[in-house]
Amino acid sequence: MKRPSILFFDEFDSLAPKRGHDSTGVTDRVVTQLLARLDGAEGGARGAVVAASSRPDLLDPALLRPGRLHTHLYCALPDRDGRYEVLKILTKSVTVDKEVDLRELAELTDGYSPADLKSLLVTAQLTRLEKQLDNTDEKDMKSVVVLNEDIKSALQETKPSLSKEQRLFYDMM
Structure with a gap:
């Protein structure tokens, strides 16, 4: 029996930065592969993908569209x-x-x-x-x-x- 799971990425901006800024193209290929895997991971009954980033401005925008990482939570500094x-x-x-x-x-x-x-x-x-x-x-x-x-x-x-x-x-x- 398959059990639901949560896949958590910390410092996600280091794994999936905006494409086009890497002279070797390696990062672009990693991000493209990650996008393909996220597209195939739909089906909420099996689990969820959660990512944390202290620099969301560096993330590839394609990751943030609906169907991938579509819910965004901002954790403000404490008052x-x-x-x-x-x-x-x-x-x-x-x-x-x-x-x-x-x-x-x-x-x-x-x-x-x-x-x-x-x-x-x-x-x-x-x-x-x-x-x-x-x-x-x-x-x-x-x-x-x-x-x-x-x-x-x-x-x-x-x-x-x-x-x-x-x-x-x-x-x-």
Whole structure:
């Protein structure tokens, strides 16, 4: 008995970019073959094809027509409340001092993706670890308690991965 399945492609833009930009023609042949396979994969009872891309503008437009990848979902960056929820989840694995106000941090991190927020907390954690190693013998990451000063330092180092211009571009797509 055949079971339904989901075929998931991550970073799909690297697998199926717009044709005509490859001097060897190899990419064009791969995309053409992929289009043919997608055309043959119709019949929703057998499964679904899902693709993710952080650069949908680079995808070959033929992939996005009805019958292939016709439903498009835009996953916007989290708003302040969303960032607060992400920070609550992330701080389950990174110990922060009770003086650290996650709501304030959510306010300060406009334009940050969940991955950016994780990078921010890891940077703050490493900053605190370096200070602890200089002053104590503690080397266990679980003993590292991130302070407000570590967060402020990390905010100087860790910027959003998308510029305002890039965010506007994606919002308009």
